[in-house]
Amino acid sequence: MKTLKIAIQKSGRLNEKSVELLKNCGLNFENYKSSLISPVSNFPLEILFLRDDDIPEYVQDGIADLGIVGENVIQETEVKVNYLQRLGFGKCSLKIAISNNSDITDLQHLNGKSIATTYPAILGKFLKENKIQSEIRNISGSVEIAPGLGLADAICDLVSTGGTLKSNGLKPFADVMSSEAVLIGRNGDEDNILIQELIQRIQSVLRAKETKYVVLNIHRDNLPKIMDLLPGVKSPTIVPLAEADWVAVHTVIPERDFWARISSLKQAGAEGIVVMPIEKIIL
Ligand SMILES: Nc1ncnc2c1ncn2[C@@H]1O[C@H](COP(=O)(O)OP(=O)(O)OP(=O)(O)O)[C@@H](O)[C@H]1O
Ligand SMILES: O=P(O)(O)OC[C@H]1O[C@H](OP(=O)(O)OP(=O)(O)O)[C@H](O)[C@@H]1O
Numbered sequence: 001m002k003t004l005k006i007a008i009q010k011s012g013r014l015n016e017k018s019v020e021l022l023k024n025c026g027l028n029f030e031n032y033k034s035s036l037i038s039p040v041s042n043f044p045l046e047i048l049f050l051r052d053d054d055i056p057e058y059v060q061d062g063i064a065d066l067g068i069v070g071e072n073v074i075q076e077t078e079v080k081v082n083y084l085q086r087l088g089f090g091k092c093s094l095k096i097a098i099s100n101n102s103d104i105t106d107l108q109h110l111n112g113k114s115i116a117t118t119y120p121a122i123l124g125k126f127l128k129e130n131k132i133q134s135e136i137r138n139i140s141g142s143v144e145i146a147p148g149l150g151l152a153d154a155i156c157d158l159v160s161t162g163g164t165l166k167s168n169g170l171k172p173f174a175d176v177m178s179s180e181a182v183l184i185g186r187n188g189d190e191d192n193i194l195i196q197e198l199i200q201r202i203q204s205v206l207r208a209k210e211t212k213y214v215v216l217n218i219h220r221d222n223l224p225k226i227m228d229l230l231p232g233v234k235s236p237t238i239v240p241l242a243e244a245d246w247v248a249v250h251t252v253i254p255e256r257d258f259w260a261r262i263s264s265l266k267q268a269g270a271e272g273i274v275v276m277p278i279e280k281i282i283l
C-alpha cells in the first residue's frame, strides 16, 4: 500500500501539539529540527515539516495526503481541501484592532481608513461582506506595530490572550473569524483505508482528552443517587469492596463539567475519589 505523507508545521505555534498528537496516536518517528522529512517506523507514513502557509496547497496538489494547519491559513490561501477533523488546539481569532485612543467606534468608520494585515484575502472578503471600503496594507509580520508607526489606522491579526494587542496600545474592535488547528485531506481520498485508520486513531486520542476515568467508593444505599449523576457511558462498572455494603464505581466523566460533577458525587456520598487520565477511547 502507498505510503502516506502528512504535512505539519516545522516550527511555531502548531508544531509541538501536532507532534504530540501524532506520537499519542502511537506513531514512532524522529523529530529532529534539522530534518524536513521523517519516516514513521510503525505505520506507512512520512511526516513533512513545512512552513504552515504552504501546507494547504501541498495537500490540494497531492504533494501531501494530509495536513495539520490553522483554519485561518486555509481560508487565506483559498484552496479546496477537505476538513477531516477539528483538533482542538491552536485556538485563536482573527480580529480587527484599533489604537486605544482611536475615534473609530463603528464598523462603517473603517471606510477610507487603512488596515495592516498578513491576511489580505480574508480581510478583503470581510470588508466586502460588510460593504466597507478600506485600504488593505499587506505586510508580512509584526502587524501590531503598524498603527503606532503611522503605517495604518487599524490592524487585522490573530489574537488569543490579547497580550500582544495590549502591549502595543491596541484594543480589539471586530471579530473576523475564529480558528483552530484542523486535519485536512484531499477531495476524493475519503475512502483510503490508511487515512481512515489515522482519523480513527486521532479521534480516539481526542475523545480521551475530553474525559477522565474516575473510581469512587460508595455505600450501596447511595448507589441509586450516584447512578443518576453519572453521564453517557453505557453503564458504570460496580465492584464489591471488602467492607460490607460498600462498592467501588468505575466510570468515565467529561472534562468540561468535571468539578461540578465531582462536587455533586461527593454530596451524594462518594468517598475516596480517584481520577486518572485516559490515553485512548476506541469505540
Ligand atoms: N496567539 C495564538 N494563539 C493560538 N494559536 C495561534 C496564535 N497565533 C497563531 N496561532 C495559530 O497557529 C498558527 C501558526 O502560528 P505561527 O505564529 O507559528 O505562524 P507562522 O509564524 O506563520 O509560522 P511559519 O513559520 O510556519 O509560517 C496560526 O496560523 C494560527 O492558526
Ligand atoms: O493574543 P496573544 O496571545 O498575544 O497572541 C497574538 C499573537 O500571536 C501571533 O503571533 P506569534 O506570537 O505566533 O508570532 P509571529 O507573529 O512571529 O507568528 C499573532 O500574530 C499575534 O501577534
Ligand SMILES: [Mg+2]
Binding pocket: 051, 052, 053
Ligand atoms: Mg506562516
